[in-house]
Amino acid sequence: MIYLKGIEKVYRTDKIETTALRDIDLQVAKGELISVMGPSGCGKSTLLNIMGLLDKPTHGEVLIETASVNNYGDIRLAKLRNQKIGFIFQSFHLINDLSVVDNVELPLIYRLMPNKKRRQLALAALEKVGLSTRTRHFPNQLSGGQRQRVAIARAIVGNPEIILADEPTGNLDSVMGNEIMEILLKLNQEQGTTIVMVTHDEHLAKKTQRVIRLFDGAQVS
Amino acid sequence: MLKNYIKIAFKVMLRNRLFTFISLFGICFTLLFLILITAAVDYSFGPVPPETKLHKTLSVTMGRLETESGSNSMGPLFSPWFFRKYVKTLTTPKIISISSYFNPDVIYHEDKKIKFGVKYTDAEFWEICDFNFLEGKGYSAEEVAGTASVAVINQRLRQEYFGDKPAVGEILEYNDKRLRVLGVVENVSILRIMPYADLWVPLGHAEIDLDYPTLIGGFPGWYAWLLAESKSDFPAIKAEFQQKLQHIEFPEGRFCKILTNATSYQEALARQFFRNEDDNMGPFMLVLLALVTIFMLLPAVNLVNINISRIYERASEIGIRKAYGASSLTLTGQFLVENIIITLIGGILSIILAALILNIFNHSGILADTILTINYRVFLASLGFAVFFGIVSGVYPAYKMSRLMPVEALEGGE
Numbered sequence: 001m002i003y004l005k006g007i008e009k010v011y012r013t014d015k016i017e018t019t020a021l022r023d024i025d026l027q028v029a030k031g032e033l034i035s036v037m038g039p040s041g042c043g044k045s046t047l048l049n050i051m052g053l054l055d056k057p058t059h060g061e062v063l064i065e066t067a068s069v070n071n072y073g074d075i076r077l078a079k080l081r082n083q084k085i086g087f088i089f090q091s092f093h094l095i096n097d098l099s100v101v102d103n104v105e106l107p108l109i110y111r112l113m114p115n116k117k118r119r120q121l122a123l124a125a126l127e128k129v130g131l132s133t134r135t136r137h138f139p140n141q142l143s144g145g146q147r148q149r150v151a152i153a154r155a156i157v158g159n160p161e162i163i164l165a166d167e168p169t170g171n172l173d174s175v176m177g178n179e180i181m182e183i184l185l186k187l188n189q190e191q192g193t194t195i196v197m198v199t200h201d202e203h204l205a206k207k208t209q210r211v212i213r214l215f216d217g218a219q220v221s
Numbered sequence: 222m223l224k225n226y227i228k229i230a231f232k233v234m235l236r237n238r239l240f241t242f243i244s245l246f247g248i249c250f251t252l253l254f255l256i257l258i259t260a261a262v263d264y265s266f267g268p269v270p271p272e273t274k275l276h277k278t279l280s281v282t283m284g285r286l287e288t289e290s291g292s293n294s295m296g297p298l299f300s301p302w303f304f305r306k307y308v309k310t311l312t313t314p315k316i317i318s319i320s321s322y323f324n325p326d327v328i329y330h331e332d333k334k335i336k337f338g339v340k341y342t343d344a345e346f347w348e349i350c351d352f353n354f355l356e357g358k359g360y361s362a363e364e365v366a367g368t369a370s371v372a373v374i375n376q377r378l379r380q381e382y383f384g385d386k387p388a389v390g391e392i393l394e395y396n397d398k399r400l401r402v403l404g405v406v407e408n409v410s411i412l413r414i415m416p417y418a419d420l421w422v423p424l425g426h427a428e429i430d431l432d433y434p435t436l437i438g439g440f441p442g443w444y445a446w447l448l449a450e451s452k453s454d455f456p457a458i459k460a461e462f463q464q465k466l467q468h469i470e471f472p473e474g475r476f477c478k479i480l481t482n483a484t485s486y487q488e489a490l491a492r493q494f495f496r497n498e499d500d501n502m503g504p505f506m507l508v509l510l511a512l513v514t515i516f517m518l519l520p521a522v523n524l525v526n527i528n529i530s531r532i533y534e535r536a537s538e539i540g541i542r543k544a545y546g547a548s549s550l551t552l553t554g555q556f557l558v559e560n561i562i563i564t565l566i567g568g569i570l571s572i573i574l575a576a577l578i579l580n581i582f583n584h585s586g587i588l589a590d591t592i593l594t595i596n597y598r599v600f601l602a603s604l605g606f607a608v609f610f611g612i613v614s615g616v617y618p619a620y621k622m623s624r625l626m627p628v629e630a631l632e633g634g635e
Contacts, residue, residue, distance in 0.1 A: 054544055054627040075548045081627075082546025093541045093631065097232035102225070109225055110546035154545070 001162060001194050002028040002051050007060035009046050009217075020046040022217045024060070028196060030161070033188040035205040036198045038214035044198040045166050047214065051196060052085050052164045053077050082110050086155030090167035092147040094139040100150050101126065101135040107158040125153040129183060145176035152183055156193075163187065165197040169204060181207060223558065230559040233531065234566075241563070244527050248567030248610060249574065251520040255513065256575040256603045260593040265412040266486045267598060271350040272416060275486060277452050278349065280415070281308055281462070282444040284481030286436060297322065299481070300438030301424070301431040304445045307465050313458045314447035318345035321427060323418040324441040328382070328395055335381045339395070340418035341427040347373075349448045350416050357389040357404030360423055364403075368425025372400035375408045377589075378419040398426065408590035415444065434472040436479070447483055459483050513606070514613065521614040528560065528618035533633070539622055540631030549623035556622060560615030561608055568607025572600065 007024040010017055021043045028034060028051075036044045049055040050062060053069060062069050064080060072080070086107070087093075094103050104122040113121075126132050129149040139147055148168060155163050165184065169177030181204050187193045197208065205211050213221040234241045268275045281304070287293040304319045311317060323338035347359030352373075360371045372393060379388045379402075388402045400422060409417050424431060429439070447458055462483045469479055482488070532539075542552060572595055579593045595603070622630075 049628045052544070054540075054631070056626070075550065078543065078546050078548035078551070081544060087544050089631070093537060093544075095229075095538050095541060097229055097236065097538075098225075102228070105225075106542070107545040110542075110551065115224075 001030045001032070001065060002026075002196075003061075003063035003066075004047075004051065005061040005063070007047075007050060007057045007062070009043070009050065009055070010058045019217050021050070021057070024219050026212065026219065028162075028194060030194055031188070031192045032210065033185070033195045033208045034197070034210045034212060035208040036196065036212045036214065037200070037202075037205055038220075042214040043217040044214055048164050048166050048196065048198050052087055052162075053081050054087075078110070082107055082158065084161050086158065086160040086163045088148070088151050088155050088163065088165040088168045090170040092139070092144075092151045092171075094147055094150055094154075096139050098138075099135070100131065100137050100139070100142070103139065103150055104153045104157050106154060111158065121157055122153070125157040126150070128156065129153045143176075144172050145179065148172060148176070148180050149183070152180065156187060159191075160193070162194045162196070165195065167198050167200065169199070169201065177201070177204070226555050226558045227562060229555075230562040233535070233559065234563060237531070237534070240527055240531060244524055244563055245567050245570065247520045247523050247527075248564050248607075249571045251517055251610065252564075252568050252571035252603065252606055253574050253578075255516070255606050256571055256595070256599065257578065257593075259602045259606075260575065260579060260595060260599045261412070263596065263599050263602075264410070264591065264593050265414075267596075269413065271352040271406075271409060272413060273351040274349060274448060277449045277454075279314075279447040279449065279455060279458055279483040279485060280444055281447070281481060281483050284479065286476045287478040287480070288475050289477050294437065297442040297444060298437050299443060300433070300435050301427070301429070301443055302434050303436050303438070304443060305431065307469060308445040308447070308462070311447065311458065311461050311465065313449075313454060313461045315450050316345050316348050316446075316448040318349050318446045318448075319343050319424065320346050320415075320444060320446070321424075322414065322442040322444070326395075328393075330382055330394070333381070335378070337378055337381075337419035338417065339420045339422060341424045342421055343424050346416075346421070346446075349446050352406040352409075352416075355405045355407060356387055357402070359421075360403055365423040365425070368423050370398055370400050371403045371423065373404040373406060373421040374402055375406050375419050377408050379405050393420075395420065395422075410588065410591035412588070412591055415446075434470070436471065436473060436476060455483075455485075513609070517606075517610050517613055521610065524560075524610075524614035525617055528556075528615060529621065532556070532618050532622040536622075536625065536630045536633050539625060540627050540629075543625075543627035543630060552623040553616075553619040556619035557612065557615045560619070561611035564607045564611035564614070565604070567610075568603055571607075572603050575603075 004024050004026040007021055009021040010019050024047065036047060038044050046055065050057050064084060069077065069080065101122050104125055105118045108118040108121060123132065123135060126135055129152050131146060131149050131153065134142060134146060139150065142150065169180050172180065184195055184197065185207060188195050199205055212219060282297050284299055285293050285295045301319060309317050309319060320342040321340055323340045326337060326339050328335045328337065344360055344362040344365045355376060359373055360369065364371050374388060374393065382393055383391055388405050391402050393400045393402055411417050449455060449458055459482065466479055471477060539552060576595050579595065583592050
């Protein structure tokens, strides 16, 4: 599904050069549920951003379903993100000016889907995450757990094959965290969605099929 | 998608009201100025009574005469002899009229000094123009041919000379002539320079020999109007006139070349602007566009800065949209639409403000008999300015923002 070959990511400023990732080779199979672990600053989020085509590696190649995306232009990358990938971020990243249902519709807008169909799918996705009574609310009227559920609904509304979750439970208490984890597990088991999740929580990582450990930008297991 | 953009645009406007106020103030001020200028230009050059047939009227006004040594004379310089010999004889126009521009003069009447403008015209002038006659009518071809002592006056001159009484049939004394008033027309603004006057008299009253063979006419200047059956006859009229000019006499001896054209108002303006007689409007429109752009540039730069600040405020939203499938192009489109919405709101506010200002201006008497309005042409031009302003001030911020990598945007655009 996702294949990273010899990935290196270097951040350069005027004076400093920081290597965030070095020589990463990683293959994620279709339907896998993987967690990425490691101490803060070890490159977990950078790895996830490169997998999700949100950032470009300094060296190496990214393949999605055997096709190298290194030479893809902006429009092609946008289309690929839109159709294949759903993101869940630690800080939710909802658009505060839009209602819950409008936030969930976002990926479908870029598929140029008719209004009615869009609304239907968004409401169905909110139903799945147990938020069907909050569709007209705005993000700042919701609790952290509810916001993350909205983010999950947005991630799954377009039925993507891959979900990339960057510390999805990081801003939530353990009860909420477990609920969110249950939703992700269900998605993986029932729909076969490939999920890569960055986490600090060993307990959550144990629930995944494979754990990738990073240290100082390198893969250690 | 558009609905989503509009929803967001309004939310963003309401979210940061100070920015919105500053943006709208700059937009309103710029557009207001342009709308007022457009209203004045439209009133001066648009189809406003008595010039309601402009769409099928050409005029011969400006021209250039060159000598062998290369020196030249330019301007509204042609004589009645030239117009009668080379314009009046054209066969393609439906009606041809020869008139002078207005000549400022003074009459002393019953211890009153009355300032006014007199204009010498033929009878066809009354056919081409669409004056609103309050009394009587214009003079006939026979009266012009016999230089009859008749005149048409406007409302203002009637009031000053005759008081509140009807004037038709009354005598107006001017330059030792006793002119019988044939008609009274509504006042015309001085912005309509071609039909404007307070007193209109037959051509023969001009104190020059109309048949004296000379190309240069002298003060107050003369022009011809050519009314076509329809606009489609313009090329034939222009061609016939140019054909005629090829065989022109140069009675003064010192001139060897004449350049002039039968033109519409806009073309005449363009020619005067560039001081040439080429038949090409392109450069004029370009210069006009450049002037509008330059005028809009300073407020646009201000708006660009405000927009950039707003962009960074919305970096996270850009990141989210990119992550979920928006391309740079789509985002540029979205932010342009948002910017155009705010400039259109500014445009509508400016139109309302301009209408109020014009109402005050029209009642102030600053420019007598001039009624500047927001008609559909001015309205459409104003909306055009607003959209143009929206694009000019929105393109750079939208482009700059849309180029951010999704991850940079999500991190706040750093």
